[in-house]
Amino acid sequence: MSFSFQLRYFLGLIPKVQKIDSAWAELFRMRNELLQIEASVELARFQELKEKILSDDFVTKKREINNLNLKNSDEFHLLNELSTLEKLNPIKRYFRFIQSADCERVNRISESKDLARYHELENIVQSADFIQFQKETKALRYKGSPEQIKRREYNALEKSSRLKRYRLTLESEEYHLFLKLNGDEKNKLNSLEEEDKKVKIYRHFLKSKAYQNMLEVEKHDLPGRLEHLKQEVNSQHFLDHEAFLMDKNRYTTTPDYQIYKEFTELAGDENIRFYIKCINSSVYANYKEIAGSAALDRLLELREKVKYPEFVQRVEFLKNKKRYELTPEYRLEVELKELENNKLILTYHKLKKRPELAFFEKWEIALDENFSDPNLTSSLWEPENYWGSKIAGFTFSQASELQAYQGMKNVEVRNQILSIVTKAGKAKGKVWDSAIGIIPRDFDYTSAIINSGNSFRFKEGVVEAKVKFKAHEALTSAFSVTGDQPFPQIDIFRSGAGRVGLGIIDKSDNGGLNKLIQIKGLNFNDFHIFRLEVFGDVYVWKINNYEVHRQQFNGNPGDLFLNFVCSIHKPVSDQLLPHHLEIDWVRCLKRK
Numbered sequence: 001m002s003f004s005f006q007l008r009y010f011l012g013l014i015p016k017v018q019k020i021d022s023a024w025a026e027l028f029r030m031r032n033e034l035l036q037i038e039a040s041v042e043l044a045r046f047q048e049l050k051e052k053i054l055s056d057d058f059v060t061k062k063r064e065i066n067n068l069n070l071k072n073s074d075e076f077h078l079l080n081e082l083s084t085l086e087k088l089n090p091i092k093r094y095f096r097f098i099q100s101a102d103c104e105r106v107n108r109i110s111e112s113k114d115l116a117r118y119h120e121l122e123n124i125v126q127s128a129d130f131i132q133f134q135k136e137t138k139a140l141r142y143k144g145s146p147e148q149i150k151r152r153e154y155n156a157l158e159k160s161s162r163l164k165r166y167r168l169t170l171e172s173e174e175y176h177l178f179l180k181l182n183g184d185e186k187n188k189l190n191s192l193e194e195e196d197k198k199v200k201i202y203r204h205f206l207k208s209k210a211y212q213n214m215l216e217v218e219k220h221d222l223p224g225r226l227e228h229l230k231q232e233v234n235s236q237h238f239l240d241h242e243a244f245l246m247d248k249n250r251y252t253t254t255p256d257y258q259i260y261k262e263f264t265e266l267a268g269d270e271n272i273r274f275y276i277k278c279i280n281s282s283v284y285a286n287y288k289e290i291a292g293s294a295a296l297d298r299l300l301e302l303r304e305k306v307k308y309p310e311f312v313q314r315v316e317f318l319k320n321k322k323r324y325e326l327t328p329e330y331r332l333e334v335e336l337k338e339l340e341n342n343k344l345i346l347t348y349h350k351l352k353k354r355p356e357l358a359f360f361e362k363w364e365i366a367l368d369e370n371f372s373d374p375n376l377t378s379s380l381w382e383p384e385n386y387w388g389s390k391i392a393g394f395t396f397s398q399a400s401e402l403q404a405y406q407g408m409k410n411v412e413v414r415n416q417i418l419s420i421v422t423k424a425g426k427a428k429g430k431v432w433d434s435a436i437g438i439i440p441r442d443f444d445y446t447s448a449i450i451n452s453g454n455s456f457r458f459k460e461g462v463v464e465a466k467v468k469f470k471a472h473e474a475l476t477s478a479f480s481v482t483g484d485q486p487f488p489q490i491d492i493f494r495s496g497a498g499r500v501g502l503g504i505i506d507k508s509d510n511g512g513l514n515k516l517i518q519i520k521g522l523n524f525n526d527f528h529i530f531r532l533e534v535f536g537d538v539y540v541w542k543i544n545n546y547e548v549h550r551q552q553f554n555g556n557p558g559d560l561f562l563n564f565v566c567s568i569h570k571p572v573s574d575q576l577l578p579h580h581l582e583i584d585w586v587r588c589l590k591r592k
Contacts, residue, residue, distance in 0.1 A: 002517055002518065002519050002520075002548055002549070005519065005543065005546055005548045006519070006520060006521040008546065009521055009522065009546075010521060014543070014544050014546050015544050015545055015546070016526075016544070017466060017526065017527045017528060017529055017544060020529055020544060020545055021466070023356075027356055027357070027359060030351055030354060030356065030357060031357060031360055033347070033351065034348070034351045034352070034357065037344055037347065037348045037351070038348075040344060042339065042342060042344050042345065043344065043345065043348055045335075045339065046336070046339040046340070046342075046345050049332055049335060049336040049339065050336060052332065053332060053333060053336055058329065061329060062324065062329055065323060065324050065327055065329065066323075066324055068318055068323065069318065070315065070318040070319055073314075073318050075311060075314055075315050075318065076318075078302055078305060078306065078311075079306060079315075081298075081302060082299065082302040082303065082306060085295060085298065085299040085302070086299065088295070090286055090289070090290050090295075091290060091295065091296065091299060093283065093286050093287075093290075094286060094287055094290040094291070094296065097283050097284070097286070097287045098287070102278060102283075103287075105271075105274065105278075106274075106275055106278050106279070106284075109271050109272070109274070109275045110275070112271070114266060114269060114271065114272065115271075115272060115275060117262075117266060118263070118266040118267070118269075118272055121259060121262060121263035121266065122263065124259055124263075125259065125260055125263050130256060130259075133254075133256055134251065134256060134260070137250060137251045137254060137256070138251050140245055140250060141245070142242070142245040142246045145245050147238065147241060147242045147245060148245075150229055150232060150233055150238075151233055151242070153225075153229060154226070154229040154230060154233050157222060157225065157226040157229065158226065160222070162213055162216070162217055162222065163217065163222055163223065163226065165210060165213050166213060166214055166217040166222070166223070168210075169210045169211070169213065169214050170214075172210070174201060174204075174205040174208070174210070175205070175210075175214075177198060177201055177202060177205070178202060178205050178206075178211075181198065181199075181202045361592070362591060362592055363462075363589045363590065363591060363592065364589065364590045364591070364592050365587070365588075365589060366456075366458060366461065366588045366589065366590045367456055367458075367463075367586065367587060367588035368585070368587055368588075369585060369586040369587070370416055370584075370585045371413050371416050371417060371418045371583070371584075371585070372416055373413070374413050374414075375413065376408065376411055376413060376418065376450070379455060380452055380455050380456060381450045381451070381452060381455075382450065382451055382452075382453065382454060382455075383407040383408045383411055383448055383449070383450050384405065384407060384449065384450075384451070385405060385449050385451070386451040386453035386454075386482075386561070386563065387482075387486045388432075390453075392430075392438055394430065395407070395449070396429065396430040396431055396432050396438055397429060397430070397431045397432070397441075397443075397567070398431065398432055398567075399431050399432060399433045399434070400569055401431070401567045401568060401569060402443065402444065402445050402568040402569065402570070402571065403422060403443055403445040403446055403447040403567055403568045404427040404428065404429030404441075404443035404445070404446050404447075405429065405446075405447060405448055405449055406427060406429075406446045406447070406448060407448060408448070409446065409448070410422070410423070410446050410447050410448035411448045411450065416584070417582050417583065417584050418582070418583045419580040419581065419582050419583070420447065420448045420449070420450070420477075420564060420565070420566045420580070420581040420583075421447070421448070421566075421578050421579070421580055422445065422446070422447040422475065422566045422567075422568060422577065422578060422579040422580075422581075423445065423446060423447075423577050423578035423579070424444060424445055424572075424574065424577050424578075425444070425445065425446050426442065426443070426444060427442075427443045427445075427446045428440065428441075428442055428443070429441060429443050444571075445568050445572070445577075447565075447566045447567060447568065448565075448566070449563065449564065449565040449566075450563070450564050450565075451561060451562060451563045451564075452561045452562045453561040456561060456562070456588070457483075457559035457560055457561045458534075458559065458560055458588055458590060459534075459559055459560070460534050460535050460536070460590070460591070461533075461534060461535075461588060461589050461590040461591065462531060462532070462533050462534075462587075462588065462589040462590075463481060463492070463531070463532050463534075463560075463562065463586075463587070463588045463589075464492075464529055464530060464531035464532070464542075464586075464587050464588075465479055465492070465529070465530055465564075465583055465584075465585065465586045465587070466527050466528070466529045466583070466584040466585050467479065467493075467527065467528065467529075467530065467581065467582060467583050467584070468524070468525075468526065468527040468528070468580075468582040468584075469495055469524065469566075469579070469580070469581045469582065470495075470524055470576070470579060471495040471496060471497065471498050471499060471500065471522070471524050472495075472497060472572070472576055472579075473496065473497035473570065474568055474569055474570035474571065474572045474576070475495070475566065475567075475568055475569075475572060475576065475579050476494060476495055476496070476565075476566065476567045476568075476569060477493075477494075477495040477565075477566045477579075477581040478491060478493065478494040478495065478563070478564070478565050478566075478567075479491070479492045479493050479494075479530060479562075479563070479564055480492060480494070480562075480563045480565075481532065481560040481561060481562055481563065482557065482560065482561065482563065483557030483558035483559060483560050483561075484557065484558030484559070485557070485558075487505060487506060487507055488504050488505060488506045488553070488555055488557055489504070489505040490503075490504050490505075490532065490534075490539065490557070490560070491503060491504070491505065491516060492530045492531070492532045492541065493530045494516060496518070498520060498524075499518050499519060499520040499522075500518070500519050500522065500530075501516030501517065501518050501519075502516055502517055502519065502530075502541045502548070502549055503515050503516040503517050503541075503549065503551065504539065504551060504553055506555070517541075517548070517549045519543065519548055522543075527582075527584060528543055528544060529542075529543065529544050529545065530542075530543060531543070531545065534560070535591075537552050537553055537554050538550065538551075538552055539551045539552070539553055562586065564581065564583060565581075566579065566581045
């Protein structure tokens with residue numbers, strides 16, 4: 001297979017990298033264009049229209065539109081219903097009234113302040129309290145009233161002979177002597193001589209009618225009652241109420257009378273009388289009955305409906321024999337035809353027929369590293385020997401290697417191409433010697449190794465990289481994948497003197513290199529795409545998409561990760577350094 005490849009490569013029958021890149025770019029361009037079209041409003045509309053127009057509902061709707069006629073339509077029934085309602089006598093009388101001067105006058109009066117005041121006063125004067133007060137006020141009499149009784153009592157007391165005698169008694173010498181002897185000296189009366197003049201007067205007073213009258217007056221407190229009545233009958237409130245009771249026209253002096261008077265005046269107003277007469281008429285009764293009726297509501301509703309532009313247009317539409325051409329459905333069909341000839345839709349149909357785009361239905365792009373970041377993506381790549389770091393905690397070289405690995409010092413990204421740079425230079429490092437172990441060593445060369453062991457792995461699929469390097473005997477550029485153990489190591493390519501080797505190294509001794517298939521004849525001034533396909537126990541190697549080796553391997557390496565490395569195994573002339581392992585892109589595909 002390698003000879004066949006070499007012959008084809010020599011004859012120019014193997015695809016060039018540029019062609020493969022162009023095809024890949026074109027594939028994505030088509031995919032992106034297709035995705036853009038698929039996300040477009042035009043395609044969404046096209047698919048929506050196509051689905052709608054081909055639907056049973058649309059076909060049925062179209063047939064129904066073509067079979068329409070006015071006589072069987074809802075519009076026709078509404079017009080007939082409106083005509084019937086407008087011919088009803090109560091409806092006619094209602095409209096005659098609302099269009100009359102009387103209706104205008106009633107409406108104007110109904111909004112007036114006078115009518116509002118009339119109704120306000122009407123509610124008052126017709127209330128039970130108002131009527132009761134009016135009756136009670138007119139029925140009032142001064143004769144027999146509490147005021148008359150108090151007035152008579154006052155006048156009687158004012159003229160009372162008892163009170164007159166009482167007042168004279170209070171002013172008499174006998175009463176003053178009585179007061180004097182009735183105090184502390186009363187106890188001395190028994191010791192006084194009977195003939196004493198004062199005692200005689202005192203005893204005479206006690207037996208007198210004046211004293212008996214005084215006791216009777218004070219017993220009934222007639223002076224106090226007189227004084228109380230005097231204050232009451234002379235109070236303004238008493239005098240006002242007494243005058244009110246004595247006035248035969250007393251009702252006209254009340255606030256209620258003013259309300260009643262204003263009400264009667266408004267009741268006689270020409271406009272109010274007209275309003276009351278009108279609202280009590282049969283014409284107005286018909287107006288009120290129809291005004292809130294379902295028949296009038298329906299009539300007004302129908303009048304509005306038949307005036308709607310939509311209704312008028314619908315009637316005209318039903319009369320038109322070419323009515324379908326006026327429908328939204330017809331416009332949808334026209335729109336669909338226009339979209340079918342749209343450049344975007346035509347491109348969509350062409351792209352959907354391209355077999356290359358079936359790639360995206362079968363494959364998933366798990367990794368697409370194109371080194372667009374001038375700094376190495378630390379989340380993906382680690383600039384060290386994965387197994388060395390994992391086992392020893394640091395990167396070391398093999399005993400047969402002459403370079404020290406210096407990580408990022410020997411990695412650079414320029415113009416979206418990553419280079420592992422191998423160059424001359426003193427450096428200290430460590431090596432693995434199977435007989436001794438890890439020992440320090442001084443190196444004359446430096447290089448680098450990068451891996452994806454802690455960030456990206458795959459079980460099955462395709463991994464490929466576009467790379468360029470010089471194939472010298474002393475310099476080794478390699479791209480490999482390993483799994484859960486350092487071995488087996490699957491070399492996608494490993495450079496030698498004017499050749500590359502590829503295959504599976506199943507153990508770590510030098511004899512493992514002999515198992516690699518050697519490919520010669522490559523132009524190492526050009527980029528090449530090295531590809532490994534892993535499915536089950538079958539491994540396939542390709543260069544520029546041409547199969548160069550196929551191998552069955554029954555081992556289970558586990559999840560595989562990527563390694564790129566450049567190493568030196570013999571002293572190198574200065575003309576060969578610095579050496580660059582250039583990586584344009586790395587890609588991994590998985591089947592969906």
